[in-house]
Amino acid sequence: MTTTTERPRVGTIGLPVDRVDGPLKVTGAATYAADTKVEHALYAVMVQSTISRGRIREIDERAARAVAGVVEVLTYKNAPRITPTGIDFAVPTVFVEGGLMPLQTDDVRYWGQHVAAVIATTFEAARTAAARLAIAYDAHEPELALDDRARARMQRVEAFFGRPLNVERGDVDAAFASATTIVDATYTTPAETHNALEPSATVAIWHGDGLTVYDSTQWVKGAQLTLAHFFDLAPARVRVISPFMGGGFGSKGWLWPNTVIASMAAKATNKPVKLVIDRAQFFTTNGHRPQTEQRLRVAASADGTLTGLTQDVLTRTGRAGDFQEPCGLVSKSLYAIPNLRLTHHTVALDIPTPTAMRAPGEAPGTFALESALDEVAAALQIDPVELRVRNHADVDPDSGLPWSSKHLLECYSEGARRFGWAERTPAPRSMRDGNELIGYGMATATYPALASGAEVRVVTLDGGRVRVECATHDLGTGMYTIATQVAAEVLGLPLDRVEVLIGDSRYPRAPVAGGSQSTASVIPPLARACEDLRKLAGGSLEHAPAGLEAVAASGSDHDKATFAYASFGAHFCEVRYDEDLARVRVTRVTGVYDCGRILNPKTARSQMAGGIIMGLGMALMEETLRDPRSGAVTNNSLADYHVPVNADIPPIDVAFVEYPDLRFNALGVRGVGEIGITGVAAAVANAVYHASGRRVRDLPILPERLL
């Protein structure tokens, strides 16, 4: 292992250091956006549409304005005008709902669209008045179902962030013509809502022609640029601050209307405004994982060699934003399948705007692919692990490039050993304990290794302290802690002499905290800046004067023309199935991962367990339901949309095979945010099949699907 410092290792990189922000979080002192204390702030409460398609005919504000304490009612009629932008993710001023500028039009594109903001001196007054706002609509029949009429106008989707989606290699038809076994099955996944525990919140303050926004966001820099565009300001006049945020999972990656409307409200009232959307609103205005339908055909020879794969993906999107779920991407590279054809199509409906949710594409994609492989294994009577080992991709079958660092085979063997996979008897319904059938299932996990440009500044302070500044984020991922560990180690300082400041657009640039890319984007330049600072201080920071500064940007750390980069893992899962009740309980899970070097095993393991747990929710309970006629979300609460609770969660065993990926960057780090959810739903479905003999291809695996 190499480090960026030549001195003997004295630091804490790789050790399970407690979170440095732990004391703030356990005492309630960590300030989330809605906790921002601003004198004389007004409260805004949102009102949402109650139709899925049509126009606002009339707004009667009289009863709302009559509520004592109401200051303003903002609708499309009087909201400040903004400069429109689009949905093009390639431009920095992207607006994920770029087809519909907030509060600028009477046009309604989905049920639960923000149509008014009521602003008052107290939250209670704003809430009361919001309930009294009377809005009449000219409603049109919405298109909500993926029926034949909708399918007839489906459109091909070409790429996901520049990565081609419709790929063909080899001779697919010949492969299927000569196959001994063909699995042909369609898998569906429902719409899911992120349901971060913190509903999106904003405090917006105008000072002259400048705007300061405390926002729950995964990307202060992106929010800054898009807000500057909307309000026709130089980016330097907009400051976005988000030192802590209460979970995102993709729902706070791009700017959403609530932040824009809070800024409009503050402008219109000339007062600071706090806007917190409520739980029900969070289901429609801050994205969701779109429903997917995937038909997979897998061709195999008698020895289990996969010879062909076709995957036809159909997803739903909205009419205000057109995000797509790229389910097939994962199939391009996961196995050495010589003949392959992937297609992606979409249908726009009158539904809210979908967005990235933890492992967009990979999460539903691995459900389908890893379920299909289990079906192949069952058909050929080959052990599911063995089938995957036989089809291991020694090089990236998509690009033909060697992997920078891949240890998936060890994840399989180590996972199987830890889990006790050898105890599994192959036949379905062959393992029983009393009244319960027991099933073992497994699936491969994978997520690409991504990194984007970032810049880090380190500055010496009085008293031998050093400050690290970067506009990156800690979503609960542990960034504060790993940044502190790496800076302290490179600088040769104890942890408590390093102060990490992130989540503020005033700091040097960082990419969105999404795509599991923050560690690989931010930590290598952080280490370089610290190295430079140490040199600048003459080799020791012990007695360095205040005011020394070093800045480093991430360069071309990884050579995309020579190697392919990805993380891998394996999930093993045990379920117990009570046939009388059609009840499935997951009783233990093992995950073993190859994610490069692990900077802090404590926080990394927590993220993996969290990914697995969200995957268990995806497998067994999560589903956003819409009324088929009105489009209303019928389960828009945490009582009705089920997420895992403590009693649902079994012991979870997480381990890493640790091989620093030094071709990816000098520290050998990849990312750990999303891989934990990939493959989990398939591992559960495969275990359910093993326990019950029932193959469930439609998530979530509810009791009625097993009856």
Added chain:
Amino acid sequence: MTEDGVRVSLRINGAQHEVDLVPETTLLDAVRNVAGLTGTKKGCDRGQCGACTVLVDGRRVLSCLTLAVMHAGAEVTTIEGLASGGELHPLQQAFIEHDAFQCGYCTSGQIMSAAGLLAEGGALDAAAIREGMSGNICRCGAYPNIVDAIVAVAERGR
């Protein structure tokens, strides 16, 4: 203040707060917006997530599901009142050691709920803790670590 306001005397973390509010103000909104103690979080405002859990006279209560005016004279303890004399409460320390949180948004409610569970004598074993803590959602999925942290404190107390 609206014309319908009432004056309520709330005792929060040992300090007296004389506050004016409308009767429909929840205890959660009074604690956060009037008393200015923002450690207690709003996750759903419907009693479904547990982020707003506080202790009222030692019992865990969902502060979003009860009105402030109903608790005049009661002793309300929020996350800010749990540590004493600069020392973290054993649960706070155990949550850090066991990494029982990620984003931290549910953490105040988890810790207050755990304090209530311990006081109820309900933290008998890991299974009982899982059940007893199931009113507190953690979307980051720190559940196994939350159980470990509470087990550690419960064992020390035995």
